[in-house]
Amino acid sequence: MTKPADPESNLSTEEKIKRAATEVFAQKGFAATRTRDIAEAAGINLALLNYYFRSKQKLFDGIMLEKLQELFGRIAPIFTDTSTSLEKKIETFADSYIETLIKNPELPLFVLSEIRTHPESLTQIIQIGELFTTSSFAQQLKARRPEANPLHFIMCLLGMTVFPFIAKPLLKSKAAMDDASFNILMTERKQLIPMWMDSILQNPVQS
Amino acid sequence: MTKPADPESNLSTEEKIKRAATEVFAQKGFAATRTRDIAEAAGINLALLNYYFRSKQKLFDGIMLEKLQELFGRIAPIFTDTSTSLEKKIETFADSYIETLIKNPELPLFVLSEIRTHPESLTQIIQIGELFTTSSFAQQLKARRPEANPLHFIMCLLGMTVFPFIAKPLLKSKAAMDDASFNILMTERKQLIPMWMDSILQNPVQS
DNA sequence: GAAAAATTTAATCATTTGTTTAAATATTTT
DNA sequence: AAAATATTTAAACAAATGATTAAATTTTTC
Incomplete structure (x- = not known):
């Protein structure tokens, strides 16, 4: 009997936030994305976003840097x-x-x-x-x-x-x-x- | 003696708002644009935006329809x-x-x-x-x-x-x-x- | 020119939103 | 296992923001 095995649930909280943020930012853009959207998509408490990444802007900056690297x-x-x-x-x-x-x-x-x-x-x-x-x-x-x-x-x-x-x-x-x-x-x-x-x-x- | 003649100042308030909104929306996108940005760019009182266009969304919808027409x-x-x-x-x-x-x-x-x-x-x-x-x-x-x-x-x-x-x-x-x-x-x-x-x-x- | 209507203004409201706080819980260290 | 540290949670805060209100001003109508 194998578990349903949500592959996300094993990830660290930090990684869950980053992946959720990457997805939401990519779909809606920085301005239209609310930190609550990210928290919900990641299945974490809202405050953890700031605990791990300080601010919405810093979280975004890290992700954008990765994306710039991927693209260019x-x-x-x-x-x-x-x-x-x-x-x-x-x-x-x-x-x-x-x-x-x-x-x-x-x-x-x-x-x-x-x-x-x-x-x-x-x-x-x-x-x-x-x-x-x-x-x-x-x-x-x-x-x-x-x-x-x-x-x-x-x-x-x-x-x-x-x-x-x-x-x-x-x-x-x-x-x-x-x-x-x-x-x-x-x-x-x-x-x-x-x-x-x-x-x-x-x-x-x-x- | 000719006036400095700001070409925008002759326009109707409604037109001033629409032109300013078109510019700000195009530069920053809907979500990142604040109604106060538009009011300032148009040189009008904030409440006039809602007086003429009801809401930020309705103002945007009208402009987007025009832009879709221009583009397609x-x-x-x-x-x-x-x-x-x-x-x-x-x-x-x-x-x-x-x-x-x-x-x-x-x-x-x-x-x-x-x-x-x-x-x-x-x-x-x-x-x-x-x-x-x-x-x-x-x-x-x-x-x-x-x-x-x-x-x-x-x-x-x-x-x-x-x-x-x-x-x-x-x-x-x-x-x-x-x-x-x-x-x-x-x-x-x-x-x-x-x-x-x-x-x-x-x-x-x-x- | 007075009355009515339209426009403009300043102030305020209600909600949303990014962030913080302090307490609770879990994990690691000794 | 006790202490220390790290993580998580619920609640709240402060600022920003879209929208409204009521009064003031201007324009139009009669």
Whole structure:
């Protein structure tokens, strides 16, 4: 006779709070989340939140830092690697990033929403702008297509990869799309996006 | 002797509140916006907000409806027009949509953020899923590339067009990008995106 | 120009919400 | 097992916040 085994109940109180907070923050955002929502979702007494994390803001800051790492930490090593080709970088990025986003589909919208509200404090932490202009990836793009700003192609790659996860709620209206078929589509894109990027990068402007 | 002429001061109180609210809501989101923020930004007494709009929620609902119209109302006529070619639709969309977004860069992130928090009520209003599966545009994509889900190409088009505006805050970190050069880049994309979409749609899978 | 209606203001209310407190309970140390 | 420490709980606090009220002022109507 195995127990129903709620996997959450074994966790430490601190971990229960953090996981519940991560979920509620991601769904509602910082401002719309009440500490009581978190306490209820975690199944703990309200005061324990402050006992373990001091304040709602400090709890959020820790979680946001982890999320920034999940969302941007993966890009930097790929884009700055000087030993890989342009094509290989695109391939690795699409594969690894879509895998991350399938496991964490609410990540981009959550992070970008909060950046909108705290532009200074958060954009300073991540310093992602550098990657877009001076990384090995940017240099390779510039070498391949000297006439265009490399940012154009980076935006194509990121847009094709990330945008579907941001727009996911739109697709789920009506019976248009369920989670399973969405994930199948996204998995297909792991191979499709590198091919599309090749097409975009190879075809010079025909004017 | 001409007056300093604050253009806002001539507006009706109702209009002043609505414009201030639109700005503050777009920047901070519904939950993080206090009615006092709006009153201050509008330069009016707090009670006037409720006098003209009954509640913060009703004020927000009206504004959100307008924003949904701005963001999605433009897509439908283009995608459903049976008299235009696939290429023409893409061209028209990129041109018209980028124009809209340059004038209203915070629109996509604002709308998508709020949809995340109210998935049911808002996705029902817009019914955008239909456009992606049954519109003339979707049919033309299916005819051109029968082996792939048309959604793939729609996500490419939307991703390449909309994503830069969602990721704009990331670019503005450090001195990487200012508003003027961002807008120049986006204007370039009006022509580039149709070319890129052609490349993507013409090149069949080479396996 | 007086009466009526609409608008604006200052003050206040009731609730929500993040946080704290002090007591109770559980765990660890000696 | 007693003492010390850590954790948990219920209750309460203080500030913030959406909304209302009643009086004052302005505008419109007759």
